[in-house]
Amino acid sequence: MSIVTRFAPSPTGPLHLGHAYSAILAHDMAREAQGTFLLRIEDIDQSRSRPEWEAQIEDDLTWLGLDWPRPVLRQSDRMGAYTEALEALWARGLLYPCTCTRRDIAAAASAPQEGAPLLGPDGIVYPGTCCAAPRSGPIPETALRLDMRAAEAALGAPPVFTETGTGPEGETGRIETDWRHVGERVGDIVVARPAMGTSYHLSVVLDDAAQGITHVTRGADLFEATAIHVILQRLLGLPTPVYHHHRLIRDEAGKRLAKRDDARAISKFRAEGASPADIGRMLHLG
Numbered sequence: 001m002s003i004v005t006r007f008a009p010s011p012t013g014p015l016h017l018g019h020a021y022s023a024i025l026a027h028d029m030a031r032e033a034q035g036t037f038l039l040r041i042e043d044i045d046q047s048r049s050r051p052e053w054e055a056q057i058e059d060d061l062t063w064l065g066l067d068w069p070r071p072v073l074r075q076s077d078r079m080g081a082y083t084e085a086l087e088a089l090w091a092r093g094l095l096y097p098c099t100c101t102r103r104d105i106a107a108a109a110s111a112p113q114e115g116a117p118l119l120g121p122d123g124i125v126y127p128g129t130c131c132a133a134p135r136s137g138p139i140p141e142t143a144l145r146l147d148m149r150a151a152e153a154a155l156g157a158p159p160v161f162t163e164t165g166t167g168p169e170g171e172t173g174r175i176e177t178d179w180r181h182v183g184e185r186v187g188d189i190v191v192a193r194p195a196m197g198t199s200y201h202l203s204v205v206l207d208d209a210a211q212g213i214t215h216v217t218r219g220a221d222l223f224e225a226t227a228i229h230v231i232l233q234r235l236l237g238l239p240t241p242v243y244h245h246h247r248l249i250r251d252e253a254g255k256r257l258a259k260r261d262d263a264r265a266i267s268k269f270r271a272e273g274a275s276p277a278d279i280g281r282m283l284h285l286g
Contacts, residue, residue, distance in 0.1 A: 003029065003214050004035055004037075005035065005036070005215050006026060006037070006040050006208070006211060007022060007037070007038075007039055007217075008041070010043065010049065011050055011053035012045065014267055016266065017266070017282060019266075020064060020266055021246070022246065023061060023064070024283070025217050026215075026217040027066045027068075037068050038211055038213070039072045040211065041072055041074045042203065043074055043075055043076045044196045044197075044198055046196075056267060063266075063270060064266070064279065065276055073211060078203070078207065078210070081206055082192075083197065086144065086192055088236070089146070089235065089236075093135050094235065095135065095144045095146060095147065096130060096145055096188075097143070097145075098129075098145045098188075099143070100126075100130060105129070109124045109125065118185065120189075121186060122189055126188050127187075131145075131188065142194060143192065144192040146188055146189055146191050146228075147188055148179070148187065149183070151231050152179045159176070159227045160176045161175050161226055161242075162175070162242045163244070164242055165244040165245040165246050166220065166247075167220055168221075168223055177227040177230075186227060204229065205229050205232045205233055205238060208241060209238040214241050216241045216244065226243055226245075249283065266279065269282075
């Protein structure tokens with residue numbers, strides 16, 4: 001089997017050291033196996049995505065010595081595929097509409113009988129407020145959540161995947177997540193938002209399958225989200241890639257780098273005269 005990896009940034013800010021590390025790992029994994037490295041632009045958030053950021057990302061990756069087939073896949077061109085998948089899940093009664101605001105969720109999750117709210121891959125674990133909402137007729141124009149209890153009934157076996165890197169607590173090898181953990185620590189995640197027509201979780205699963213991705217390389221902060229993706233893959237009849245979660249690049253204070261960390265932007269290092277080899281040394285590569 002030929003290895004296919006990908007790097008899938010959102011064009012909402014500059015490429016920083018953390019992005020570069022993930023991209024280089026994915027690129028080198030494919031190159032060493034004589035496989036294929038792909039670039040995908042995750043631009044479903046059209047309110048924040050900018051063409052100039054996309055151009056800068058591609059320019060920085062090329063400067064770092066990475067190459068990939070053109071043209072690249074853009075999520076904004078795949079809305080039809082996302083809608084089709086949502087309709088299939090809706091028809092099976094696996095989704096329900098949710099009208100809760102972030103404030104509603106925080107208030108419900110922190111109610112006295114619930115205790116302190118639990119944090120999952122999407123923030124506060126949803127307390128199930130709208131779970132009894134009607135699930136028939138046309139898909140409503142609200143947020144749509146995946147009913148994990150219905151998913152468990154449909155699938156039976158818990159989500160399982162192969163990890164070749166390490167999770168936050170050193171998890172590696174065959175990873176099996178039981179349904180109780182999914183219910184308590186993940187909850188009924190959003191698979192479509194009104195302003196986007198999809199969500200990160202749904203789009204990334206469909207795009208990985210469409211591009212034939214065999215190995216997903218990404219930060220350990222997304223380890224908990226992998227169970228979500230395996231569940232969606234199985235519900236939609238899609239293959240499950242091998243996952244390789246890697247260490248996070250942090251600043252001097254130990255804080256994970258984010259898009260707003262312009263001081264760690266690759267373009268800034270370039271402007272100051274850094275070379276690709278300098279970036280590699282900063283990332284402790286080689």
